[in-house]
Amino acid sequence: MQRQEEEKERAAMVVRRGEAESNRSVEEEALFKVLRKRHACRNFEQRELPDKILQKLAYAAHRAPTGGNAPYRFVIVIKDPKQLKMIKLVSPGYFGDTRAAIFVCTDTRVAYRGKEDSAELICASYDAGAAAENVVLAAYSMGLGASFIKSYSEAAVARILDLPEGCRTELQVSVGYPAKDEPKALKKRNGSTNTFLDRYGKLWDGSGDNSTTASEVRNVNFVN
């Protein structure tokens, strides 16, 4: 009787393991699909984004890490058409008629800790990049398009957003439904996917022991 129970439990364990394995591969596939799809979207449909989606995008931003887990990052979701219009006016790098944008900002008063070169202050821009990429990937996972935008007047934007002294924007992300004729992702340029193994100059394509030197191969695509 006990043996039967043990066998039943073992069989259940095998099934659970198989399920976990297959869930993992589904997650992996979904993530890599989004990574392949992501690109800078600059043509959008004129369609409003529901608050539920904007909330998810803000959540994605906040899921990114900050140096030392310090709470110096905040985001501002823009959906008021008047605010968006003003922001676009001072953002030469803002393309497409989106209905929303998200700013990733730093409260330098929290990151400063009395030191101009505090680790948090130095990390803040990296953390903002991570948050913005989370927003972009989340957007693509929901069938939206998005783009980083850094080409804007920081002083003008700070005024439009009523930012208090000590707070700064790091970057903005435009987001919306991609237009039907939206161009596909650009091909990566030569040299932009170089991966070296163990040290600079030993190009690696990720398989076996076929590494080669930079002088022999100029570009190896790690993942297409």
Ligand SMILES: Cc1cc2nc3c(=O)[nH]c(=O)nc-3n(C[C@H](O)[C@H](O)[C@H](O)COP(=O)(O)O)c2cc1C
């Ligand atoms: C930090 C940063 C700032 C960027 N600023 C702008 C911008 O102001 N306007 C714009 O159209 N694209 C901007 N981009 C998008 C890049 O031009 C784009 O990601 C790059 O050309 C690669 O193309 P892909 O994203 O389609 O792969 C920015 C990207 C990054 C990472």
